[in-house]
Amino acid sequence: GENVEQHPSTLSVQEGDSAVIKCTYSDSASNYFPWYKQELGKRPQLIIDIRSNVGEKKDQRIAVTLNKTAKHFSLHITETQPEDSAVYFCAATIQNYGGSQGNLIFGKGTKLSVKP
Amino acid sequence: ETGVTQTPRHLVMGMTNKKSLKCEQHLGHNAMYWYKQSAKKPLELMFVYNFKEQTENNSVPSRFSPECPNSSHLFLHLHTLQPEDSALYLCASSRQGGRTEAFFGQGTRLTVV
Numbered sequence: 001g002e003n004v005e006q007h008p009s010t011l012s013v014q015e016g017d018s019a020v021i022k023c024t025y026s027d028s029a030s031n032y033f034p035w036y037k038q039e040l041g042k043r044p045q046l047i048i049d050i051r052s053n054v055g056e057k058k059d060q061r062i063a064v065t066l067n068k069t070a071k072h073f074s075l076h077i078t079e080t081q082p083e084d085s086a087v088y089f090c091a092a093t094i095q096n097y098g099g100s101q102g103n104l105i106f107g108k109g110t111k112l113s114v115k116p
Numbered sequence: 117e118t119g120v121t122q123t124p125r126h127l128v129m130g131m132t133n134k135k136s137l138k139c140e141q142h143l144g145h146n147a148m149y150w151y152k153q154s155a156k157k158p159l160e161l162m163f164v165y166n167f168k169e170q171t172e173n174n175s176v177p178s179r180f181s182p183e184c185p186n187s188s189h190l191f192l193h194l195h196t197l198q199p200e201d202s203a204l205y206l207c208a209s210s211r212q213g214g215r216t217e218a219f220f221g222q223g224t225r226l227t228v229v
Contacts, residue, residue: 031215032214032215032216034217034218042222043206043220043221043222043223044159044206044220045220046217046218049217087158089158089159091218093213093214093215094214102213102214102215103149103161103164103171103172103213103214104149104161104210104214104218105161106151106158106159106161108157108158109158109159
Protein backbone atom coordinates (compact mmCIF):
# COMPACT_ATOMS: atom_id res chain seq x y z
CA GLY A 1 0.00 0.00 0.00
CA GLU A 2 0.92 3.66 -0.22
CA ASN A 3 3.06 5.20 2.48
CA VAL A 4 1.37 8.60 2.37
CA GLU A 5 -2.26 9.01 1.41
CA GLN A 6 -3.83 12.39 0.73
CA HIS A 7 -7.46 13.44 0.44
CA PRO A 8 -9.29 14.94 -1.31
CA SER A 9 -7.67 14.95 -4.74
CA THR A 10 -9.62 18.07 -5.72
CA LEU A 11 -11.21 20.75 -3.57
CA SER A 12 -13.23 23.75 -4.64
CA VAL A 13 -14.15 26.48 -2.17
CA GLN A 14 -15.61 29.95 -2.27
CA GLU A 15 -13.30 32.85 -1.51
CA GLY A 16 -13.29 33.49 2.23
CA ASP A 17 -14.18 29.92 3.16
CA SER A 18 -11.82 27.50 4.86
CA ALA A 19 -10.09 24.56 3.18
CA VAL A 20 -8.89 21.39 4.87
CA ILE A 21 -6.63 18.74 3.35
CA LYS A 22 -5.88 15.50 5.18
CA CYS A 23 -3.03 13.00 5.00
CA THR A 24 -2.27 9.69 6.63
CA TYR A 25 1.06 7.91 6.84
CA SER A 26 2.15 4.38 7.58
CA ASP A 27 5.56 4.66 9.26
CA SER A 28 5.21 5.19 13.00
CA ALA A 29 8.82 6.40 13.07
CA SER A 30 8.04 9.36 10.81
CA ASN A 31 8.93 12.60 12.54
CA TYR A 32 8.82 15.35 9.91
CA PHE A 33 5.72 16.45 8.00
CA PRO A 34 6.02 19.29 5.49
CA TRP A 35 3.39 20.77 3.21
CA TYR A 36 4.26 22.07 -0.25
CA LYS A 37 2.36 24.35 -2.60
CA GLN A 38 2.85 24.06 -6.34
CA GLU A 39 1.39 26.77 -8.53
CA LEU A 40 0.81 26.07 -12.20
CA GLY A 41 4.10 25.81 -14.08
CA LYS A 42 6.19 26.35 -10.96
CA ARG A 43 8.21 24.20 -8.59
CA PRO A 44 6.82 22.87 -5.29
CA GLN A 45 7.64 25.20 -2.39
CA LEU A 46 7.38 24.64 1.34
CA ILE A 47 4.58 26.55 3.03
CA ILE A 48 4.60 25.02 6.50
CA ASP A 49 6.00 22.01 8.31
CA ILE A 50 5.59 20.28 11.64
CA ARG A 51 7.69 17.89 13.66
CA SER A 52 6.47 14.99 15.75
CA ASN A 53 7.06 16.73 19.07
CA VAL A 54 4.40 19.34 18.25
CA GLY A 55 0.65 18.85 17.79
CA GLU A 56 -0.19 22.07 15.98
CA LYS A 57 1.57 24.90 14.19
CA LYS A 58 0.15 28.08 12.74
CA ASP A 59 1.46 30.69 10.33
CA GLN A 60 -1.05 33.46 9.57
CA ARG A 61 -3.88 31.85 7.59
CA ILE A 62 -2.23 28.44 7.42
CA ALA A 63 -2.16 25.83 10.16
CA VAL A 64 -1.13 22.20 10.38
CA THR A 65 -2.26 19.66 12.97
CA LEU A 66 -0.65 16.33 13.72
CA ASN A 67 -2.12 13.27 15.45
CA LYS A 68 0.71 10.82 15.94
CA THR A 69 -1.45 8.17 17.52
CA ALA A 70 -3.76 8.05 14.53
CA LYS A 71 -0.90 8.77 12.10
CA HIS A 72 -2.62 11.59 10.32
CA PHE A 73 -1.98 15.29 9.78
CA SER A 74 -3.98 18.05 8.19
CA LEU A 75 -3.52 21.41 6.50
CA HIS A 76 -6.00 24.15 7.28
CA ILE A 77 -6.29 27.32 5.23
CA THR A 78 -8.63 29.99 6.54
CA GLU A 79 -10.07 33.00 4.70
CA THR A 80 -9.05 31.52 1.36
CA GLN A 81 -8.10 33.84 -1.49
CA PRO A 82 -7.89 33.21 -5.25
CA GLU A 83 -4.08 33.18 -5.02
CA ASP A 84 -4.33 30.14 -2.77
CA SER A 85 -5.40 28.17 -5.85
CA ALA A 86 -2.67 25.57 -6.47
CA VAL A 87 -1.80 21.93 -5.91
CA TYR A 88 -0.88 21.13 -2.32
CA PHE A 89 1.28 18.15 -1.38
CA CYS A 90 1.77 16.64 2.03
CA ALA A 91 4.87 14.60 2.80
CA ALA A 92 6.27 12.46 5.56
CA THR A 93 9.69 11.11 6.32
CA ILE A 94 9.54 7.39 5.69
CA GLN A 95 12.33 5.47 7.39
CA ASN A 96 11.93 2.15 5.63
CA TYR A 97 13.11 3.67 2.36
CA GLY A 98 16.63 3.38 3.64
CA GLY A 99 19.22 5.62 5.24
CA SER A 100 19.20 6.80 8.81
CA GLN A 101 17.70 10.13 7.76
CA GLY A 102 14.75 8.59 5.93
CA ASN A 103 13.32 10.04 2.76
CA LEU A 104 10.47 12.44 2.07
CA ILE A 105 7.58 10.61 0.48
CA PHE A 106 4.79 12.73 -0.96
CA GLY A 107 1.06 12.31 -1.15
CA LYS A 108 -0.66 12.49 -4.53
CA GLY A 109 -1.62 16.12 -4.13
CA THR A 110 -4.81 18.13 -3.78
CA LYS A 111 -5.83 20.60 -6.44
CA LEU A 112 -7.40 23.52 -4.60
CA SER A 113 -9.55 25.99 -6.52
CA VAL A 114 -10.71 29.16 -4.79
CA LYS A 115 -13.57 30.82 -6.60
CA PRO A 116 -13.90 34.60 -6.30
CA GLU B 117 15.05 31.14 -6.75
CA THR B 118 15.56 28.30 -4.30
CA GLY B 119 19.26 27.75 -5.02
CA VAL B 120 18.62 24.57 -7.02
CA THR B 121 19.14 24.92 -10.76
CA GLN B 122 18.16 22.40 -13.40
CA THR B 123 19.12 22.27 -17.07
CA PRO B 124 17.72 22.01 -19.59
CA ARG B 125 14.23 23.33 -18.82
CA HIS B 126 12.74 21.48 -21.78
CA LEU B 127 13.95 18.42 -23.65
CA VAL B 128 12.52 16.50 -26.58
CA MET B 129 14.24 13.25 -27.42
CA GLY B 130 13.70 10.23 -29.57
CA MET B 131 13.50 6.74 -28.14
CA THR B 132 16.98 5.89 -29.41
CA ASN B 133 18.67 9.03 -28.11
CA LYS B 134 20.94 9.44 -25.11
CA LYS B 135 20.63 12.63 -23.08
CA SER B 136 21.44 13.87 -19.59
CA LEU B 137 19.65 16.10 -17.12
CA LYS B 138 21.73 18.27 -14.82
CA CYS B 139 21.03 19.59 -11.35
CA GLU B 140 23.19 21.95 -9.34
CA GLN B 141 22.86 23.30 -5.80
CA HIS B 142 25.10 25.65 -3.86
CA LEU B 143 23.19 25.55 -0.61
CA GLY B 144 25.68 23.31 1.15
CA HIS B 145 23.14 20.50 1.30
CA ASN B 146 24.20 16.89 1.76
CA ALA B 147 21.28 15.12 0.14
CA MET B 148 20.04 15.32 -3.44
CA TYR B 149 17.03 13.70 -5.07
CA TRP B 150 15.38 12.99 -8.39
CA TYR B 151 11.58 13.02 -8.47
CA LYS B 152 9.32 12.27 -11.42
CA GLN B 153 6.11 14.25 -11.73
CA SER B 154 3.36 12.96 -13.99
CA ALA B 155 -0.42 12.96 -14.01
CA LYS B 156 -0.51 9.39 -12.62
CA LYS B 157 2.04 9.88 -9.82
CA PRO B 158 2.43 13.53 -8.99
CA LEU B 159 5.70 13.36 -7.00
CA GLU B 160 7.38 10.00 -7.29
CA LEU B 161 10.77 9.53 -5.65
CA MET B 162 13.32 8.00 -8.02
CA PHE B 163 16.80 8.28 -6.54
CA VAL B 164 18.43 9.59 -3.39
CA TYR B 165 22.03 10.53 -2.73
CA ASN B 166 23.38 11.28 0.72
CA PHE B 167 26.95 12.57 0.89
CA LYS B 168 27.42 11.47 -2.76
CA GLU B 169 26.38 7.89 -1.99
CA GLN B 170 23.22 6.49 -3.53
CA THR B 171 20.96 5.41 -0.71
CA GLU B 172 17.75 4.80 -2.61
CA ASN B 173 16.75 3.43 -5.97
CA ASN B 174 12.99 3.27 -5.95
CA SER B 175 12.62 0.42 -8.47
CA VAL B 176 13.50 2.71 -11.35
CA PRO B 177 14.14 1.09 -14.78
CA SER B 178 17.77 0.87 -15.80
CA ARG B 179 17.19 3.22 -18.74
CA PHE B 180 17.49 5.93 -16.05
CA SER B 181 20.99 6.17 -14.63
CA PRO B 182 21.87 8.71 -11.92
CA GLU B 183 25.29 10.13 -11.21
CA CYS B 184 26.46 12.28 -8.31
CA PRO B 185 30.09 13.33 -8.83
CA ASN B 186 30.06 15.65 -5.81
CA SER B 187 27.60 16.96 -3.24
CA SER B 188 26.67 19.95 -5.42
CA HIS B 189 25.87 18.21 -8.69
CA LEU B 190 23.47 15.51 -9.72
CA PHE B 191 22.85 14.07 -13.16
CA LEU B 192 20.22 11.81 -14.64
CA HIS B 193 21.41 9.97 -17.74
CA LEU B 194 18.68 8.85 -20.09
CA HIS B 195 18.84 6.22 -22.83
CA THR B 196 16.31 4.26 -24.88
CA LEU B 197 13.39 5.89 -23.13
CA GLN B 198 9.74 5.15 -23.81
CA PRO B 199 6.95 7.66 -24.53
CA GLU B 200 5.49 6.90 -21.09
CA ASP B 201 8.67 8.35 -19.56
CA SER B 202 7.53 11.79 -20.69
CA ALA B 203 7.11 13.83 -17.52
CA LEU B 204 8.50 16.67 -15.44
CA TYR B 205 11.71 15.61 -13.71
CA LEU B 206 12.37 17.52 -10.53
CA CYS B 207 15.64 17.67 -8.67
CA ALA B 208 15.69 18.58 -4.98
CA SER B 209 18.22 18.94 -2.21
CA SER B 210 18.06 19.05 1.56
CA ARG B 211 20.46 19.70 4.38
CA GLN B 212 19.85 16.55 6.36
CA GLY B 213 18.09 13.84 4.41
CA GLY B 214 14.36 13.46 4.78
CA ARG B 215 14.16 15.28 8.10
CA THR B 216 14.63 18.75 6.69
CA GLU B 217 13.03 20.93 4.03
CA ALA B 218 13.59 19.85 0.46
CA PHE B 219 14.32 22.65 -2.02
CA PHE B 220 13.19 21.92 -5.55
CA GLY B 221 14.59 22.99 -8.86
CA GLN B 222 12.27 24.24 -11.60
CA GLY B 223 12.32 20.88 -13.33
CA THR B 224 13.02 19.58 -16.80
CA ARG B 225 9.98 18.96 -18.97
CA LEU B 226 10.88 15.80 -20.91
CA THR B 227 9.02 14.64 -23.99
CA VAL B 228 9.92 11.30 -25.56
CA VAL B 229 8.82 10.92 -29.16
